[in-house]
Each structure stands twice: as structure tokens, then as C-alpha cells.
Amino acid sequence: MSTAELEALRTEIERITEETKTRRMKWSRSNPTTFIWTSTGTPRGRLTLQRTSQTGQTITGGRVERVTTKNYVFSVLESPTNNVKLSVNTTAKDYTTLREPLEKLFDTIGVGFDQEALDFLKQVMGRP
Amino acid sequence: MTIAVAALEKTAQSDFWGSHGDFWVSTFIGVIGLGFTVWAVIAATGAKRAANRAARSVKMQSVAIELMDIAKELGSFDDQSILYPEAREFMREINFKLRRLIAPFQDYDELGDFVASIRENLTNTQKALSGVKPVPGAEEAAPVGTVYNAIEGYVAIIGDGVADLVGLMHTAPMNIGRSEAKTE
Numbered sequence: 001m002s003t004a005e006l007e008a009l010r011t012e013i014e015r016i017t018e019e020t021k022t023r024r025m026k027w028s029r030s031n032p033t034t035f036i037w038t039s040t041g042t043p044r045g046r047l048t049l050q051r052t053s054q055t056g057q058t059i060t061g062g063r064v065e066r067v068t069t070k071n072y073v074f075s076v077l078e079s080p081t082n083n084v085k086l087s088v089n090t091t092a093k094d095y096t097t098l099r100e101p102l103e104k105l106f107d108t109i110g111v112g113f114d115q116e117a118l119d120f121l122k123q124v125m126g127r128p
Numbered sequence: 129m130t131i132a133v134a135a136l137e138k139t140a141q142s143d144f145w146g147s148h149g150d151f152w153v154s155t156f157i158g159v160i161g162l163g164f165t166v167w168a169v170i171a172a173t174g175a176k177r178a179a180n181r182a183a184r185s186v187k188m189q190s191v192a193i194e195l196m197d198i199a200k201e202l203g204s205f206d207d208q209s210i211l212y213p214e215a216r217e218f219m220r221e222i223n224f225k226l227r228r229l230i231a232p233f234q235d236y237d238e239l240g241d242f243v244a245s246i247r248e249n250l251t252n253t254q255k256a257l258s259g260v261k262p263v264p265g266a267e268e269a270a271p272v273g274t275v276y277n278a279i280e281g282y283v284a285i286i287g288d289g290v291a292d293l294v295g296l297m298h299t300a301p302m303n304i305g306r307s308e309a310k311t312e
Contacts, residue, residue, distance in 0.1 A: 030270040031212075033259035033278065038268065048271045051259075054281040055252055066248070073277045082271065091281065 001094060009088070013074070013101040016047070020108050027109045035109045044079035051106055054091065072102035191229050192297040195290050198225055202287035208276045212262055215275045219257060223250050226286070230293065239296060246289040253282040 001009070019025040027035040027049075034050040050073040058065050076086040090099040122128075145151050201222065210218075230246060233239040260270065260278045 028267040029263055030266045030268050031260045031262050031274070034270045034274050036268045036270070046268075046271070048274075050270075050274055050277055052278050052281065053252070053256060053259075055249065055285070073273075075271060075273075077271060089277070 006094075006097060010098060010101050013098065013105055017101065017105045017108050020105065020112060023112065027112070029113060035106070038079065045085070046077045046079055046082075048075045048077065049073070049102065049106055049109065052091070070099075070103065072099060072106060074098070074102055074105075187232075188297040191233075192294045194225070194229055195294045195297070198222060198229075199287055199290040199294060202283055202290065205280065205283045205287075208273045210275050212257070212260060212275050215260075215279060216257060219250075219253055219279070222286075223254070226250060226290070233293075239293065242289055242293045242296070246286055246293070249282050249286045249289065253279050253286065256282055 016025065020027065025037055027037045030036050033052070034048060037047045039045050039047075052071045052073060053068050054071060055066055055068045058067050071090040072088075073090075074086075074088045075084055077084055088095050088098055088102075090096055090102060205218070207214075226246060227250065230243045234243045236243075256278045257275070260275050262270065
């Protein structure tokens with residue numbers, strides 16, 4: 001992917017984050033580290049975002065330290081065929097620049113879920 | 129009077145133990161015997177150590193063979209469509225076999241770090257797997273590759289660690305020592 005395309009993708013991810021924040025995009029959770037959003041318009045598609053972790057070793061001042069890095073797999077799939085149209089894994093060198101915006105998106109989705117759960121709790125308890 | 133004193137001195141001299149030849153003969157034999165005993169103890173200790181090393185070497189070689197099989201299994205992990213139940217079963221087996229095989233080497237000076245690293249990554253894999261456990265009642269199933277993405281990095285690291293361990297076990301079984309005092 002060229003630098004210009006990467007920049008365009010980054011901008012698109014930031015837009016998605018904004019739309020998620022304003023609850024225009026509603027994600028579902030298929031497991032604790034994977035979120036899915038399904039489009040309703042045409043063409044139909046799905047976005048998936050997964051967080052993965054990798055533990056590596058770094059040597060600092062002669063001491064071996066273990067460092068855990070969070071990475072993200074962002075995919076765009078065609079529905080209902082599930083053909084993968086785009087897949088970005090930040091473990092790949094080309095996509096490391098997208099780690100930060102994807103982390104922001106993941107956290108935003110997580111916060112949305114927490115907020116939704118809290119709102120529901122308040123409703124159940126009859127709180128304003 | 130003078131004669132009596134001289135006779136007494138002669139008697140005293142002849143009674144002194146150091147003047148008896150048989151004393152020195154028995155002392156010499158005793159020292160030689162003690163020397164042989166010390167030598168025998170040293171030789172036996174060395175023999176015991178050598179026997180322990182040989183036993184350890186045989187044990188390492190047999191464990192290394194089993195570890196090589198596991199390394200191959202880990203190396204062939206490339207099913208990107210693997211689902212959570214299959215991955216859990218795969219890791220359950222690997223986890224059990226590996227921990228059982230490497231546990232006896234945790235205190236060995238040159239192997240301890242590798243053993244600790246493998247254990248840590250086994251635990252990390254289990255955590256990563258928990259992270260992709262399907263949520264009950266989830267509206268949509270996770271896409272293909274989700275489980276693979278979550279654990280493949282750790283599986284590769286564990287495979288590398290096992291390969292390193294096998295290499296060490298093959299090349300330096302006689303030199304690798306947990307502090308010998310601990311076991312011998």
C-alpha cells in the first residue's frame with residue numbers, strides 16, 4: 001500500500017472512530033477482543049476489528065526485558081460472501097503507522113459498550 | 129651408682145615408642161591405607177558424578193526427541209480458519225506435554241531461562257485464547273482468522289523456544305549442570 005493510500009485509510013479510520021463515538025455506528029462484540037460492524041446499505045459489508053498481543057524481548061543496558069505490544073487486525077469483508085476486501089494487521093511493518101488510530105477506534109468501541117451497559121443498568125434500576 | 133644410672137637410661141631409651149622399628153612400619157602402613165581410602169573416596173565421588181551426568185544426558189536426549197515432535201507440531205500450525213474449540217484442544221495438548229517435559233529442567237543453569245520463557249508464553253497463549261472465546265449469544269460470529277491471529281505469534285515464539293531448548297540439550301548435555309550439590 002502506498003503512502004497516500006495509507007494516509008487515506010488512516011483518515012477513514014479516524015472518521016469511523018468519530019462515528020462510533022457519536023453512536024452513528026453501532027458495533028457488536030463477537031468475543032472479548034473482536035468487534036464487528038455490519039453495514040445496512042448497499043453494497044453490504046462488514047468491518048471487523050481485533051486486538052492481539054505479542055510479547056517480545058528487548059535488551060536495555062544489558063538486561064533482557066519482556067515487552068508486550070498490542071496489535072490490531074482490521075478487515076473489510078463483503079457480505080454475504082465474506083470475501084476479504086481489505087485486511088490490515090499492524091504486526092506487518094507496512095501498517096505499523098495504523099496502530100495508533102486503530103487503538104483509538106478499539107478503545108472508543110469498548111467505551112461505547114461500557115457506556116451502553118451503564119445506561120442499561122440505570123434504566124433497569126429506574127434512575128434518570 | 130654411675131652404672132645404675134646408665135642402665136636406667138638405656139632401659140628408658142629402649143622403651144620409647146619412637147625407637148621401635150615395628151611402630152614405624154605400622155604407621156607407614158596406616159598412612160598408606162589412609163591415602164588409599166582418600167583416593168577411593170575421590171574416585172567414587174567422581175564416578176558418581178560421571179554416572180549422574182551420563183544419566184542426565186540420556187534423560188535429556190529422550191526429552192529432546194519428544195520436544196522435537198512438539199516443535200514440529202507448533203511449526204505446522206498454519207490453519208488460519210481454526211476455530212476456538214479446536215485451538216483450545218490443540219493448546220491444551222501442547223501445554224500439558226510441554227510443561228511435563230520441561231519441568232525437570234527448570235533449575236538447570238543453562239536451561240532455566242528457556243524453560244521460564246516457554247512457560248510464560250504458554251500462559252500468554254492461554255490468555256490470548258481466552259480473548260477470542262466466543263461471547264455467548266453474540267449477534268455475529270467472529271470472522272475467519274480471528275483465533276489464528278490471536279495466538280499465532282505466541283505459537284511461533286513457543287516453537288522457537290522449544291527449538292532452542294532442543295539444540296542446547298543436544299549439544300551440551302554433559303556441561304549443563306544444575307548446581308551439582310543440589311542433586312549429588
